[in-house]
Amino acid sequence: MNAGKQVFEKSRSVEDMQHMRLMALLSELVRDKGVMKAAEALGVDHRTLTSSMERGRLSRRMRVALDKALLEGGGSPAAEQRERNDELGERVEAVEGRVEAVEKDVSKGLAAVQGDVKTLRGDLDKGMRRLAQFESGRSSQDETADSAGEAGKTGGSGSARREFPDLVTIEPAPDDEEVFGEAWPLIVEWRELKESHPNRGSGLAWLLTEERFLSLELTLLEEHGLTLPPETFPLRGLDRSGQVSWRRTALSDTRRARARAELLRKVTFGFWRW
Numbered sequence: 001m002n003a004g005k006q007v008f009e010k011s012r013s014v015e016d017m018q019h020m021r022l023m024a025l026l027s028e029l030v031r032d033k034g035v036m037k038a039a040e041a042l043g044v045d046h047r048t049l050t051s052s053m054e055r056g057r058l059s060r061r062m063r064v065a066l067d068k069a070l071l072e073g074g075g076s077p078a079a080e081q082r083e084r085n086d087e088l089g090e091r092v093e094a095v096e097g098r099v100e101a102v103e104k105d106v107s108k109g110l111a112a113v114q115g116d117v118k119t120l121r122g123d124l125d126k127g128m129r130r131l132a133q134f135e136s137g138r139s140s141q142d143e144t145a146d147s148a149g150e151a152g153k154t155g156g157s158g159s160a161r162r163e164f165p166d167l168v169t170i171e172p173a174p175d176d177e178e179v180f181g182e183a184w185p186l187i188v189e190w191r192e193l194k195e196s197h198p199n200r201g202s203g204l205a206w207l208l209t210e211e212r213f214l215s216l217e218l219t220l221l222e223e224h225g226l227t228l229p230p231e232t233f234p235l236r237g238l239d240r241s242g243q244v245s246w247r248r249t250a251l252s253d254t255r256r257a258r259a260r261a262e263l264l265r266k267v268t269f270g271f272w273r274w
Contacts, residue, residue, distance in 0.1 A: 022058055022066040029069075042069060095267070102264040166234050167227050168220065170194060183224040190216045204265060207258040214251040218244065 029038040030053065039046035042065040052062045162169075165179045168187055177184045193213045201210070220226045221244050227234045228243070235243060 019058065022063060022070070023056070025066055025070065026053065026058075026062070042066065099264070099267055102260065102267055105260055164227075164234050166225060167231065168229060170229050180224075180226075183220060183226060186216055186220060186224075190220065204258065204261040207254055207261055211251065211254045211258055214247055214254060218247050218251065221247070 026038070026049070029041065030049070032038075033041060035046050035050060039049045042049065042062075044061060044065050048059060048062060052058050058066065162173065162175070162179065168180075168190070170191060172191070173179075176187070180187055190213070193209065193216070197209050197213055198206075201207075217228055220228060221240070227240070
């Protein structure tokens with residue numbers, strides 16, 4: 001009798017261990033996939049699965065389904081690795097999709113900024129031509145008065161100062177630092193960018209330089225009251241307001257395009273580091 005009882009207890013113990021293993025597998029599946037997807041993976045009704053979870057006992061159908069899952073590798077390290085690989089694959093596809101969307105957005109934004117800048121520069125050239133025509137029609141009396149006034153300022157020494165001290169020139173002059181005062185360091189930087197920075201470009205580096213260039217021009221116009229080339233005499237009133245307005249618009253568009261480019265770079269670099 002004792003021998004029979006010992007065999008029975010061993011059998012019962014093995015059965016309990018198998019039951020615990022199957023319950024652990026079921027709990028893991030439900031935790032990872034949820035009730036509905038776990039039931040679908042096991043090929044059982046979700047109510048049958050829920051009932052087994054609530055009672056803590058497996059029905060015959062649930063036991064068969066879980067045994068089959070174990071035989072097929074469910075709960076094994078290989079199966080878990082396969083699941084992780086699938087999840088990583090989905091994450092990679094999602095990141096690639098976001099990168100592609102950001103690239104398209106940045107390209108559209110950059111094209112729009114370049115088109116706006118080109119249009120604004122064209123309008124500026126037209127304004128310059130109209131201004132030159134107006135200037136050419138000034139009366140000789142005005143010209144004489146200007147000449148007399150300039151001669152008075154220089155004391156007739158023959159070392160004539162510039163006609164318009166508030167007009168920025170591309171070419172340097174000996175008295176630049178004295179004439180422009182606090183604005184002089186900004187003009188030095190502006191001239192360097194004017195010479196090296198192309199009107200059209202692409203990429204984050206070009207956008208950063210374009211943003212700085214437009215910021216410098218607005219500072220010179222608004223804070224220092226200067227007029228920038230290609231103007232040939234100081235602007236006042238609506239003419240000055242127009243110069244400020246189009247640069248503000250271009251700067252705002254450039255900043256948005258730069259932000260999108262930085263986001264694209266961050267997402268792209270983050271993806272490869274990940």
